[in-house]
C-alpha cells in the first residue's frame with residue numbers, strides 16, 4: 045500500500061519529498077485537475093518569500109527616502125502649506141486633498157512640490173525637520189543595507205553594526221550640527237532637525253555649551269575607538285605592512301563551520317575566485333575567523349546544504365591586516381569577518397637584506413666564482429710530453445736473489461746468528477730481504493753487522509732496518525745489480541696520481557715494494573732536500589715541480605723560484621706568466637741574486653701577513669676554507685678579497701744563500717716556515733751541504749719533512765734526517781724520505797731536462813696572465829730613499845688622478861691604484877713612488893698601507909696647483 049502523501053512530512057528531508065511530489069504530479073496528470081495552493085511564507089531565510097518581499101520593500105523605502113529627502117532640500121519652503129503642523133501637517137494627507145489637486149495636476153500653486161508628492165513632503169518634513177535634520181539621510185543607507193541583504197542574500201555591511209553606527213551617527217550628527225548651529229541661529233532648522241535642536245538646548249541647559257562640546261568630542265572619539273580601536277598613533281599604524289600568509293599557517297586545525305554559516309551565502313567575491321584574501325589580525329596570529337567558526341560544533345543539516353567542501357578556499361592566501369580593521373563579534377552569526385578584497389594589491393614586504401641574503405643574491409646572480417676564469421682554456425700538460433725511461437719492469441734475476449739470500453744467511457751464520465725465515469721484496473733499485481731471526485738473537489747484533497754484510501755481498505748501499513717498523517722482522521736492503529729507472533711518466537700515469545685529491549701532490553717515486561709514492565706538500569708543510577752533488581737533487585726538484593704542474597691550474601699555484609746556481613731552474617722561465625711569482629721590480633722571475641732573494645723572502649712574509657689578514661676578515665682558519673668561501677661568495681666584502689693561489693718557494697741551493705746572506709735569509713725563512721702553512725705558502729729548500737751551519741736548528745725545527753739523497757757522511761745524514769742511512773744510499777735518485785716519524789726509502793722518479801723543457805714549452809705557449817704574479821712590494825733597508833727624488837717632468841700622466849684617489853680613500857696603497865685605475869703593478873708602483881717623492885704619501889711601512897699626508901681633496905688640489913706652477 046502506498047504511503048500517504050504527508051505521512052512523514054514533518055521530519056522528512058526535502059530530498060525525500062521529491063518522489064511524493066512526483067506521485068502527486070502523476071495523480072494530477074491522471075485526474076486532469078490542477079490544485080492551486082497559496083505559497084507558504086515559511087521562515088526559511090534562504091528562500092522565504094516574505095523575506096524577499098521585505099527586502100524589496102526596504103530597498104524601495106531607501107529609494108523613496110532618497111528622492112523625497114533630496115527633493116525636500118529644494119522644496120521645503122514651497123510645501124510649507126502642507127507640511128507645517130500649523131497648516132495641518134499629517135492631516136493634510138488624509139483630509140486635505142481637494143478636487144483641485146486631483147483635477148488640476150499641473151498647477152504648482154495647489155499641489156505639493158516634493159518630487160514624491162504630499163507623502164514625500166510630509167515624511168521628509170517629519171524625518172528632517174521634526175526629527176534628525178540632514179542626518180536623516182542615513183536612514184536611506186540603513187534601508188538599503190537591510191534591503192540588499194534580504195533581497196540579494198549578499199552582505200554589504202553587518203546589519204547589526206550598520207544599525208548601531210547609523211543610529212549613533214544620526215543622533216550625534218543631529219546634535220553636533222545643532223550645537224554648531226546654535227551659535228548662529230536660535231530656532232530649529234532642517235539641518236539639525238527638532239531632535240537635534242532640543243537635545244542641544246537640553247544639554248546646554250544642563251552642562252552648558254562648553255560641556256556639550258566636550259561631550260560631543262568625547263562621544264566622537266569613543267566611537268572611533270570602538271569602531272577602529274585607534275591608538276592615537278595613526279600615521280604609524282597606517283603604514284603598517286600587510287603581509288600575506290597561507291591560511292594553513294595560522295589555522296592548522298580543521299575548520300568547523302556552523303550550519304548557519306552554511307545557510308548564509310558565501311560572501312566571497314563573485315567572478316574572481318582566484319585571489320581570496322581574508323583579513324586576519326597580524327598581531328594575534330590565532331585564527332580569528334576560525335575561532336569563531338569553531339564556537340559551535342558543526343551540525344550537518346541535510347535539509348539545507350550538504351557540508352561545504354570549502355577547504356580549497358582556506359588554502360588560498362589570507363591578508364593579515366592590523367587589528368583595527370577587524371571587528372570581532374562572535375555572538376553574531378552573520379558576522380563572518382571574511383571580507384574579501386580582491387582588488388587590494390598585495391603589499392610589498394620590504395626586508396632588510398642580511399649579509400647572507402646579499403651573498404645568496406650574488407651567488408644566484410653570478411654563480412660560484414670561477415677562479416680559472418682568467419685562463420679558461422688552459423690545458424694541463426699532456427702525459428705524452430713525458431718519456432718512458434727504461435722498461436719500467438723489475439729485472440732482478442732469480443739467481444741474483446738466490447745468491448744474495450745465500451750470502452746474507454752465510455754472513456749471519458758466520459756470526460752465529462740463525463735465521464728462521466727470509467723473504468725478498470724486489471724494488472726498483474734495491475731488494476729488501478726480511479729475515480726473522482731465531483728466538484734469542486739480539487737485534488743490535490745484526491745491526492752491527494751492516495758493514496760485514498755489505499762486504500760479503502760486495503755491494504754498496506746496504507741498509508739494515510732492525511727492526512722493520514710494525515713487522516717484527518729485520519730488513520736488509522740490498523741494491524739490485526741493474527737498478528730500474530722510475531720514469532716520471534710511469535708515476536703520473538697511475539690512477540693513484542690521477543685520482544689524488546691532495547692539494548699539492550708530489551709524485552716522489554716508488555717505494556721499495558714498488559708502490560707509487562705520492563706525498564702532499566700542503567700537509568708536509570715544508571720540505572728540506574739534501575744530497576751530495578750528482579745524487580739526483582736537481583732531478584728531485586724537477587720531479588716536484590713537474591708533478592705539481594701536471595695537477596694545478598695557473599690560478600691555483602705560483603712558484604717563487606730561487607736558483608743561486610743560475611742554471612738549474614732556468615727551464616721554468618717560460619712558465620713565468622702562468623706559474624711564477626716575483627717582486628714587481630724584478631726583471632727575471634727566477635731569482636738568482638742573493639739581495640733579491642732577501643727582498644723576495646721578506647715580500648713573501650708580507651704576503652703571508654696580508655693573507656692572514658684576509659683569512660681573519662673572512663673568519664676562516666686556512667687557505668682551503670678561505671678559497672671555498674670566496675668561490676661560493678660567502679665572504680661578506682668580496683671587493684677586499686681575492687682568490688689565493690698556493691705559493692711554493694723553491695730554493696735550489698740554500699747553502700750558497702746562507703753563506704752570503706746568513707741571518708737575512710734565515711729569519712724570513714724561519715718565519716715563513718713557522719707560520720705560512722695555513723695561508724698556503726710552502727717551502728722546498730734544497731742543499732748540497734746539510735751541515736749544521738746551513739741547516740740551523742731554527743730551520744730544522746720548522747721542516748719536519750726531509751728528503752735525503754745520498755750524502756757523503758753519516759754526520760750529514762744525521763743533520764738532515766736525524767738518523768743515519770742517507771750515507772748508505774746508492775745515488776741516482778735513491779733517497780730517504782722522513783716525515784718526522786717514518787723513514788721511507790724511495791726511488792725518485794726521473795724526469796729528464798728535455799721533458800721539463802717540453803712541459804715548459806707546452807705551458808708557456810698557452811695564453812697566460814699578462815705578467816708573473818707580483819708579490820707585495822718590499823723595500824729593503826738603505827734602498828728606501830734612493831728612488832724617491834721627485835721629478836715633475838718624469839711624472840706619470842695619471843699621477844694627479846692617483847693622488848686624488850689616494851686622498852679620497854685615505855689609503856696609500858699600490859693595490860688600490862692598481863685596482864681602481866686598472867693599472868699594472870709596475871706602473872702603480874711607480875706612481876706610488878712619485879706620490880711619495882711629491883710628499884703626498886708617506887714612506888713604505890711593510891704590510892701596512894702608507895700614510896696619506898693630505899687629509900682632504902681641497903688641500904690636495906691646492907698642493908697640486910703649486911706643483912704645476914713653474915718655479
Ligand SMILES: Nc1ncnc2c1ncn2[C@@H]1O[C@H](COP(=O)(O)OP(=O)(O)OP(=O)(O)O)[C@@H](O)[C@H]1O
Nearest residue numbers: 529576577578579580581582583776777792793794
Ligand atoms: N731519479 C733518478 N733516476 C735515475 N737517475 C737519476 C735520478 N736522479 C738523478 N739521476 C742521475 O744522476 C745525475 C745527477 O743528477 P742531478 O743533476 O739531479 O744531481 P744533483 O744532485 O742535482 O747534482 P748537483 O747538485 O751537482 O746539481 C743525473 O744526470 C741522472 O743521470
